[in-house]
Amino acid sequence: MVAAQQFPGCDASAALLEQVNQALVSATPLRIQGGNSKAFLGRPVSGEVLDSRAHRGIVSYDPTELVVTVRAGTPLTELEAALDAAGQMLTCEAPHFGAAATVGGMLAVGLSGPRRPWSGAVRDMVLGTRLITGHGKHLRFGGEVMKNVAGYDLSRLLAGSYGCLGLITEVSLKVLPKPRACLSLSLQLDCATALTKLAEWGQQPLPISAASHSGGVLQLRLEGGEGSVAAARERLGGEQLDSGYWADLNEQRLDFFADPRPLWRLSVPINAGVLSLPGEQLLDWAGAQRWLKSDADAASIRAIASAAGGHASCFTTGVCDSPFQPLAAPLLRYHRQLKAQLDPKGIFNPGRLYAQL
Incomplete structure (x- = not known):
């Protein structure tokens, strides 16, 4: 078996842990920040900036095991480039919303791209994490292999937590090979017909990996083996679409978002x-x-x-x-209990998700 690759980086976890412990002593709120590309999401947070970007680098990557472990401050583009060089990818297709986007930010907001219904969300890629908690401890949850199920739930809870549960310092992710063939199509269909067709095609072995609709046009992406993509192309018809459309949709660069x-x-x-x-x-x-x-x-x-x-x-x-x-009362109670367990003094991103947290 090929040994896991090691990549240059910087382990700044000790400095981050020290800043958290100082904040706990002084009861100072912390505003967690990476590339700041997703700062517009959620409620505004006041507090001392806790910047994760110094803690960066791919810790290990073994393409034969389909697992990568990476520090949270690592630029998302850096991780994607390393995976691409090995012919692999993050299937969740997380949006960047800016060139400075980090891996920690990807996990914290938990947003997934057009491939989501067919390949899973960000949380489905997570095998394990490391987290600095509101107890001033640096803990590890889960593992670095797909057969290790211990800690899955807590690691995945961090996806979409917006930094309210602690500072994510490291994450191990499942990766998959890139598809051999990819083709995008556009079909002139009204919304009702498009949704009916998509429901019908969803019950059939078609290699669809993305589907959107706007302005009376259905856009489809086909991915898989060359034969299956070609057969689906012949069956579905339509006009060929520039494959860059999906990145523009994912990064909200289409005219619709203007x-x-x-x-x-x-x-x-x-x-x-x-x-x-x-x-x-x-x-x-x-x-x-x-x-x-x-x-x-x-x-x-x-x-x-x-x-x-x-x-x-x-x-x-x-x-x-x-x-x-807004959350229903029972769900809000669970959120508060989880917050109290991991961040009892409420110093991490207070109010980012909800005013009550």
């Missing part, structure tokens, strides 16, 4: 069907994720999302006090 109205993200069941939303929509994840540009109030948008069995988050700063959909 609309000055507030941006909302709705997460709904994949079978939710056409939703009558106030504004302009772009469907992603075969309909499970809906982007909305709208001046409507938060309560109205969230009522529609809730009626469809989902929830809505605001991606535009200052539109509402709670960018994330």
Whole structure:
């Protein structure tokens, strides 16, 4: 077996742990920051900056084992370049929202790209983590091999925690080989027909790895073996689409996102069907994720999302006090209990997710 590769970097965990312990003594709130590319998400945080970028580098990478362990301050582009050189990738296709995006930020916000319904979310890639907690301890959860199930739940809880549970210092991730063939298509279909077709194709062995709809056009990405992609291309028809479309969608560079109205993200069941939303929509994840540009109030948008069995988050700063959909009382209680266990003094990103946390 090929030995795991070692990469240059810097282990700044001791300095980070010292800063956390000083903050605990003085009861100083900490605002965790990496590349700051996702600072616009969530509620604003006041506190002393805890910068993770000095703690960087790929700790180990064994392509034969499909596992990479990397420090949280590592630029996401650096990790992706190392994987690409070995013909592998992070299947979650996490958005960057800026050249300075870090691996820790990717895990903390837990956002996934167009491949999400077919290949899993960020949390599904996580095998283990290291975390500096509000007890002033540097702990390890999970492991570095896919068969090690110990600690899975806590490691995955960090995905989408927005730094409220502690400072992520290291993560071990599952990676997979890049597909041999990739082709993108566009088909002229209205929204209702597109959703019906996607539901039908979802029951068939088609190599679809991304599906979005806007402006009366369904965009599809096919990935897999050359034969299966070619056969699907012949069956589905349509026009060939520039493959760069998916990166532009993922990084919110499409014309749709330039609309000055507030941006909302709705997460709904994949079978939710056409939703009558106030504004302009772009469907992603075969309909499970809906982007909305709208001046409507938060309560109205969230009522529609809730009626469809989902929830809505605001991606535009200052539109509402709670960018994330308010939690039901039982869920809020669980969040508070978890926060109290890992960060009893409440120093990490206080209020970033919810005012009560």
